[in-house]
Amino acid sequence: MQSEPDILSAKFAALADPTRRAILARLSQGEASVNELAEPFDMSLPAVSKHLKVLEKAGLISRGREAQWRPARLEPMALKGVADWLEHYRRYWDQSFDRLEAYLRNVQQGKDDGSRN
Template sequence: MTRSDDELLDQTFAALASSTRRAILARLAEGEATVNELAEPFNMSLPAISKHIKVLERAGLIKRGQKAQYRPCTIDAAPLQAVATWTEQYRHIWEARFDQMDTYLQQLKQKEQNSE
């Protein structure tokens, strides 16, 4: 059974909702790492880190390899591309708001210069 695009986005956003999981992904963006290496910067148990990794795995954001006696984790950016594609449809909204804010700031600056 294949998951729909909506289900994939839901799982990806749910996985990204945790700052711990985002930090794990940031670390994996630098290269593969073992669970122990991923756990080092966090003040939590290895089973807790493993749960975070499983959430990322279910969302398709990381993959586990098999190298000799250990299973390194690597990032899989495909779900992040789906998020980028989804958010792109809203780019015109935030760009318009930034343009409005820039216009407002320019007006404030002009008023300040005129009052001097």
């Protein structure tokens, strides 16, 4: 049932909410029930439940079942998918870093041409 089109968009969208990122941070320290997850937030339980559903549809978490609890746990490989997308761009910011480094070297030598900022 994960024939979702454009799962990457779903992941990014899920991560675009601070509440959901906080939930992931909490889950990185272990499973938690909905009530536990909701506790830090000034928000109704159904709202948290909805956030969990978004995270689950994005594959970022999965849910278990223990008696009347439905613990959520992190599904880290989903985050790897995001990281893999980003990796393609790493060379661009590393390269910028290199240029900045070169610029700073020049400044230090009193060779700043003033062309930047």
